[in-house]
Amino acid sequence: MPGLTFVTTDPGAPAAAGLLRAYYDDIVGRYWGRAALPAETDAAMADEPSDDLRGDTGLLVLGILNGTPLACGGVRFVGAGIGELTRVYVAAEARGTGAGAGLLAHLDGLAVAAGLSTLRLTVRSDLVEARRLYARCGYLEVAPFNTEPYAEHWLSKELH
Secondary structure, rough: OOOOOEEEEOHHHHHHHHHHHHHHHHHHHHHHOOOOOHHHHHHHHHHHOOOOOOOEEEEEOOOOOOEEEEEEEEEEEEEEEEEEEEEEEOOHHHHHOHHHHHHHHHHHHHHHHHHOOEEEEEEEEOOOOHHHHHHHHHOOOOOOOOOOOOOOOEEEEEEE
16 A cells, blocks of 8 residues: 555554554454443453554564555564564555555564564454455465464464
8 A cells, every 4th residue: 555654653652543443343243243331342452452462572563644544563472582473454445555565564574683584473264454454465374373262263373
């Protein structure tokens, strides 16, 4: 997406908090097949906090176009050169523009700079667009590496 810039930020910053809430609204709503209720989004955010996406434990990136935050994604540092991609979200109005692929490429570069050699992630079956994006960006299905309750597909990518 031309003009989209990326900034690393604290998950508690106002713009980050807004995009993280939009991410949870989206995935909770898709899970239930209807708009997420505020209490459901609050519960999901409390169950899966994003506070560790900073400092020595991870990072969070926002994609910004003309001053408007439109995308976010994080990498959690899990050890032994492995990072977990998380909180990947592109606002509806920016989908199909290349913003998601640009965000993943930016996160790949930051992961390599942080000394990571592998990125992995989990995704639900209903998140079809996300699964398609990950496949286009080089993520391959692998054996399960965790027992997260909402994980239905486990993906991994070797970084160069």
